[in-house]
Amino acid sequence: MIIDFSDAAVTLIVVSLMTGLTRAIPYLLFGGKKEIPETVVYLGNMLPASIMIILVVYCLRNIDFSAFPFGLAEFLSVALVIVVQYLKKNSLLSIILGTACYMLLIRTIF
Numbered sequence: 001m002i003i004d005f006s007d008a009a010v011t012l013i014v015v016s017l018m019t020g021l022t023r024a025i026p027y028l029l030f031g032g033k034k035e036i037p038e039t040v041v042y043l044g045n046m047l048p049a050s051i052m053i054i055l056v057v058y059c060l061r062n063i064d065f066s067a068f069p070f071g072l073a074e075f076l077s078v079a080l081v082i083v084v085q086y087l088k089k090n091s092l093l094s095i096i097l098g099t100a101c102y103m104l105l106i107r108t109i110f
Contacts, residue, residue, distance in 0.1 A: 069110040077102035 030036050056078070063071035081098035085091065 073102055073105035073110045076105060 030040070060071070060074055060078070063074055065071060077098045080101045081094045084097050085094040088094070
C-alpha cells in the first residue's frame with residue numbers, strides 16, 4: 001500500500017486535532033470555578049489502581065504453570081515491585097527495578 005503526502009498530512013492533522021480535543025475536554029467541562037461532580041472525583045480516585053490491576057493481570061495471563069520455570073521470574077519481579085513500592089513509595093523506582101529484575105532473570109537464570 002502506497003501512501004502519498006496528502007494522505008499522510010490529512011492523517012497527521014486529524015490525529016493532532018483529536019489529541020488536542022481529548023486533552024482540552026476536561027478543561028472545557030471542569031475549568032474555572034465549576035464544581036467537579038462526585039462521579040468524576042470517584043473515578044479519579046479509583047481508576048489508577050484499577051488500571052494497574054488490569055495491567056498486572058494482563059502481564060501475568062500467559063504464565064505456564066506446567067513447565068519450568070513455572071512463572072518464577074514473573075512472580076519474583078512482582079514481589080520486588082511490591083516490596084520496593086511499600087518501602088520507598090516511588091512508582092517509577094518500583095517499575096524500573098521490577099522490569100530490570102524480570103529482564104535479568106529471563107536473560108540469565110531462566
